[in-house]
Amino acid sequence: MFGWIRKPRRKGHFAALDHADFPQLEPGTVWLVGAGPGGPGLVSLLAFSGIGQADVIVHDALVSSELLAMAPPHAERIFAGKRGGKPSPKQADISLQLIALAKAGKRVLRLKGGDPYMFGRGGEEAGALHRAGIKFRIVPGISSGLGGLAYAGIPITHRDTNHAVMFLTGHDESGAVPQGVDWPAVAQAAPVLVMFMAVKHLGAIAGRLLAAGRDPNERLAIVSHAASPQQRVIETTLGQAAALTDVPTPAIVVLGPVSAYRESLDWYVGQAREHVFG
Known part of the structure; x- marks a missing residue:
């Protein structure tokens, strides 16, 4: 099995993101974010920015540990993976959890493999947030x-x-x-x-x-x-x-x-x- 090999960071290049005018992940809101197909470098800059702002990340089974490691140390990580043939959280319960976290004033980032709207049930989660009066943002991802x-x-x-x-x-x-x-x-x-x-x-x-x-x-x-x-x-x-x-x-x-x-x-x-x- 291959292992992840870390390479030197281009600090000056990535530091430019600190001054980029990205939207803010506000308390009491939820971002539905696409994590891409695999490698953590395949997320968008907006997704990377959101991960860095999150108080809590509710993530799928297909999200890599390397990508989760980019979150702030204080950010809570909640597993909500759904794998065929194995015990998994029910979709309705995941949506209710997102609503409860947002109502508690958390900056909530829902991190989903691939793209949230490509067979990722992002539409169901966004619909539940809308009905609950929770503001949300969709951050598209690269579909597998x-x-x-x-x-x-x-x-x-x-x-x-x-x-x-x-x-x-x-x-x-x-x-x-x-x-x-x-x-x-x-x-x-x-x-x-x-x-x-x-x-x-x-x-x-x-x-x-x-x-x-x-x-x-x-x-x-x-x-x-x-x-x-x-x-x-x-x-x-x-x-x-x-x-x-x-x-x-x-x-x-x-x-x-x-x-x-x-x-x-x-x-x-x-x-x-x-x-x-x-």
């Missing part, structure tokens, strides 16, 4: 469906292969294959499909896509632990996807011709994987 694939050498669009891409989730609120998805329509909607949280039901999903006419020889790639030193990429075909076992998660699945570009664009190898900030 974009940045994670880029770290695997996979551009989700390329002029020579596709002009459209579809994003979808691999399970619904109950943890089962989404029943409300029109799989025949999805199969024909775009040359490239990017699937979040799809490993558990990949065999069933592949069967639905094959039944809807997708080519069994079509390329399929799975990027596990994207943009981290533990990143692993499995390449197979749609027809063989159901035979895969022990695929590390979290993972992003991409179906379509774009994974072929890994042969020339797989840049995140060797020393590049050893840098703490991505």
